[in-house]
Amino acid sequence: MNINYLQIIKDAWKITWKNRYLWWFGFFITLGGGGSMNYFFNSGEEKKLDPAQNEKILEFFSQNMHWILTFTIIVFLLLIIFYILCIIARGALIASIEKNSKGQVANFKSGWDSGKKNFWKIFIIDFSLGLFIFITLLILIAPVAILFFNKNYIIGGILAFLAILIFIPIAILSNYLRTYSYFYSILGKLNFWPAVENAYNLFVKNIWASILLSLIFIPLGIILMLIILAILPLLFIIFLVLSGIGYLAIGEITAIVIGAIGIAIFFLYAIFVKSIYAVFSQAIWILFFHEIASPKITEEIVTIETTTEPLSKPMPVIEVKRNPKAEL
Numbered sequence: 001m002n003i004n005y006l007q008i009i010k011d012a013w014k015i016t017w018k019n020r021y022l023w024w025f026g027f028f029i030t031l032g033g034g035g036s037m038n039y040f041f042n043s044g045e046e047k048k049l050d051p052a053q054n055e056k057i058l059e060f061f062s063q064n065m066h067w068i069l070t071f072t073i074i075v076f077l078l079l080i081i082f083y084i085l086c087i088i089a090r091g092a093l094i095a096s097i098e099k100n101s102k103g104q105v106a107n108f109k110s111g112w113d114s115g116k117k118n119f120w121k122i123f124i125i126d127f128s129l130g131l132f133i134f135i136t137l138l139i140l141i142a143p144v145a146i147l148f149f150n151k152n153y154i155i156g157g158i159l160a161f162l163a164i165l166i167f168i169p170i171a172i173l174s175n176y177l178r179t180y181s182y183f184y185s186i187l188g189k190l191n192f193w194p195a196v197e198n199a200y201n202l203f204v205k206n207i208w209a210s211i212l213l214s215l216i217f218i219p220l221g222i223i224l225m226l227i228i229l230a231i232l233p234l235l236f237i238i239f240l241v242l243s244g245i246g247y248l249a250i251g252e253i254t255a256i257v258i259g260a261i262g263i264a265i266f267f268l269y270a271i272f273v274k275s276i277y278a279v280f281s282q283a284i285w286i287l288f289f290h291e292i293a294s295p296k297i298t299e300e301i302v303t304i305e306t307t308t309e310p311l312s313k314p315m316p317v318i319e320v321k322r323n324p325k326a327e328l
Contacts, residue, residue: 003209003288003291003292005212005213005216005288008284008287008288008291009216009284011101011283011287012280012283012284012287013280013283015097015100015101015279015283016276016279016280016283018100019096019100019106021096021107021108021111022093022096022097022100022111022279023275023276023279024089024108024275025089025090025092025093025096025111025115025278025279026089026093026274026275026276026277026278026279026282027089027271027272027275028082028085028086028088028089029086029089029090029093029275029278030271030274030275030278031082031085031086031271032082032083032084032085032086032087032089033082033083033086084119087115087119087122087123087126088112088115088116088119089115090115090122090182091114091115091116091117091118091119091121091122091182091186092111092112092114092115093111093115093278093279093282094118094182094183094186094187094282094286095110095111095114095115095118095186095187096110096111096114097279097282097283097286098186098187098286101283101286101287101290114186118185118186121185121186121191121192121195122182122185122186124192125178125181125182125185125192125195125196126178128192128196129174129177129178129181129196132174133170133171133174136167136170137167140163140166140167141163143159144156144159144160144163147159173203176199176203176210177196177199177200177203179199179285180198180199180202180203180289181195181196181198181199183199183285183286183289183293184198184199187286187289202292202293205292206292209288209292210292213284213285213288217281220277220281224273224274224277227273228269228270228273228274231266231269232266235262235265235266236262238262239258239259239261239262242258242262243255243256243258243259243262246258
């Protein structure tokens with residue numbers, strides 16, 4: 001199958017740029033973690049706390065337990081809200097991109113309604129495949145953990161290596177199943193199991209094409225990071241100068257506040273760019289899905305020639321006798 005990946009990317013960008021209301025769906029997906037934007041900065045050094053510091057930490061927790069519990073509950077509720085918004089936005093984005101790719105009229109309201117309509121389909125797919133990965137991971141980790149607990153490090157190390165080799169393809173398969181199942185459930189209006197089954201069959205028939213598209217996202221991801229980081233030197237210079245002025249004019253607190261504002265602006269900019277990228281990447285997958293899922297049928301026009309053979313026997317002649325009385 002010859003797939004024009006470059007044309008898919010161009011068409012996906014046209015859809016993304018011309019329909020800016022889709023960026024809101026990308027924003028909610030990014031907030032919910034669907035955008036996979038995680039930045040970790042770790043020095044690799046573990047600092048051990050002395051007993052005095054441990055006592056101070058325990059004392060702080062004991063004195064502020066009610067505030068800590070309140071903060072934890074608020075964060076938990078926010079995570080649930082963001083996850084719900086992410087699921088709705090995912091369905092809305094898929095339905096809206098589909099309409100735009102076909103030249104149909106779509107807007108934020110119609111997309112949001114589609115997202116709410118398909119909420120449970122996406123949730124069930126996410127939950128089921130996530131549970132499958134979790135159970136698989138437990139099955140693979142359990143024997144390795146037992147061996148290491150019993151200090152059987154050699155066999156445990158070998159099993160750990162084999163577990164990684166088994167888990168990686170399962171995780172990759174689950175990722176493709178999730179993506180294609182979304183499309184079959186929303187665009188094809190299928191329930192959970194038919195959607196997953198069709199997603200599996202589609203992936204098996206197009207393994208290398210799917211993997212190639214995933215590899216294309218590597219340079220696209222690098223470009224995304226470069227765009228995000230491009231603004232960092234400018235923000236650093238601007239807010240470094242402003243922090244210095246604030247420190248000299250008012251004091252240290254002002255400099256800290258200005259620096260915090262600069263960091264907040266950078267992360268808001270990163271979320272904004274990532275929201276656009278979420279729409280762009282989703283559009284690429286949908287257009288690619290149409291390429292591999294739509295049947296390519298070449299219609300053959302079969303002309304049926306009808307030949308007439310001469311009759312071997314003449315048709316019988318039926319004579320109708322007239323009744324003279326009936327004519328009177």
